[in-house]
């Protein structure tokens with residue numbers, strides 16, 4: 001197999017996981033253990049869809065309402081409906097990210113924008129429902145084949161090992177495709193060991 005041209009795996013990440021103070025309350029959710037576990041083998045590409053939408057820091061909390069098949073993202077304090085603007089922002093951002101050649105993405109858990117699974121959705125009938133954050137939904141839809149995982153699941157060593165193997169394979173495929181036309185040199189690079 002061809003040598004990976006890039007020195008690092010390139011992963012998108014919810015910016016608050018890197019320690020950026022972009023949360024609604026002005027704080028962050030730096031995932032120190034995860035960052036240490038993935039180590040120096042990763043080049044991070046941070047994204048905060050809520051800040052990029054112009055909601056500011058700090059900002060009023062937002063939440064998902066409706067049903068999983070008809071979600072609305074709203075700011076209860078003002079009554080603003082942010083569904084359309086967030087979907088448009090997310091689609092454009094996902095197209096932009098695709099051009100960067102990401103090998104995977106780590107999303108923040110428990111966020112109405114970033115969560116991949118199980119965001120609580122408020123409903124008038126009081127029944128509990130679960131949905132996917134709007135940015136996460138556009139990422140899954142628009143970046144087909146991208147390896148995506150939630151930060152909370154990556155605390156599990158086995159899940160993390162599988163994730164690293166998949167993103168490394170993605171990086172390797174990309175390098176193989178790029179070098180097939182550009183260079184006859186074909187050498188194998190070593191997969192990093194997840195800690």
Ligand code: SF4
Pocket residue numbers: 014015016017022023024047048049050051108111113114
């Ligand atoms: S979870 Fe997503 S939207 Fe919320 S602060 Fe983190 S990066 Fe921004």
